[in-house]
């Protein structure tokens with residue numbers, strides 16, 4: 381059997397990793413400024429993470445959600461405390477798209493509406509409803525296009541009010557910081573008005589913190605810069621540091637009932653062990669603070685680069701927009717300088733390193749970028 385060929389691959393095969401460093405099968409070393417697409421939060425193969433998951437596997441790895449699992453309560457407790465959402469309820473699932481699908485179901489079950497508002501340049505996943513609220517027709521199949529969705533311009537509150545006034549919108553979904561769309565930080569006033577208006581019109585506000593959450597922005601959630609409290613928050617990526625685990629944080633004002641949601645794998649013992657280790661390390665190693673200070677440093681240093689148009693982001697979710705396409709720059713960074721980076725569109729390099737990245741590693745990125753830009 382062959383693999384279904386949907387990914388254009390770099391000719392590199394990582395076989396080992398530790399914190400911010402990756403080694404390929406030839407033994408070549410790389411610095412990770414991409415975090416496997418924002419997934420690596422606490423660093424690759426952190427010893428405490430390995431230990432916690434290994435110990436759990438030696439006890440029990442999985443049983444179904446029809447029996448008690450105190451590890452789920454431990455995750456909820458630690459996540460509530462660290463994020464400031466102790467009064468919210470947690471539903472476990474396995475991926476970001478699945479978290480968003482469940483968020484839409486919760487909203488729609490609760491207010492009996494079916495329309496969702498999303499924003500231009502959004503990315504919310506690849507499954508049915510999640511891809512329907514993703515502003516990229518190229519990845520929306522006809523089957524996905526049957527949902528009742530409206531896309532509105534970014535940061536345009538009067539467009540939102542006009543759409544909400546009809547009283548038929550189940551939920552508004554917005555990323556804490558748009559990732560795939562180019563590292564766009566929503567205006568604080570826009571988010572505040574979004575909170576007020578959604579409440580006023582009986583619509584649920586869903587914050588997709590799948591990429592921007594778990595400390596990456598320099599706060600636990602990016603929306604906390606605006607001081608708002610959404611009805612529903614979705615998390616994935618950094619939650620398991622590579623172990624597939626995701627969650628939906630749900631306001632206590634929203635009621636649950638048996639059978640309303642469900643999952644086979646969500647919240648299994650191993651996933652919970654991974655999630656617990658991640659939360660413990662984020663706290664113990666002050667990784668949210670590190671994301672804030674090293675992220676600030678990175679953005680200041682990057683602002684002085686040649687041919688740079690704009691530096692956007694918060695914490696360690698950073699977009700470097702250049703005056704020209706960046707594909708060649710990324711290739712040179714990877715193959716000549718041994719540094720992984722990401723992209724958003726043609727001109728933006730996207731940086732999503734592990735939250736334990738240091739200032740000296742930022743210096744290495746910046747000096748490598750200078751050399752690469754000199755020869756571009």
Ligand SMILES: Cc1ncc(COP(=O)(O)O)c(C=O)c1O
Pocket residue numbers: 475476477478480503504505506555559560588589590591592616617
């Ligand atoms: C903001 C956002 N939402 C949702 C998703 C989908 O997550 P997953 O690939 O785990 O389904 C992603 C993935 O990149 C994302 O960046």
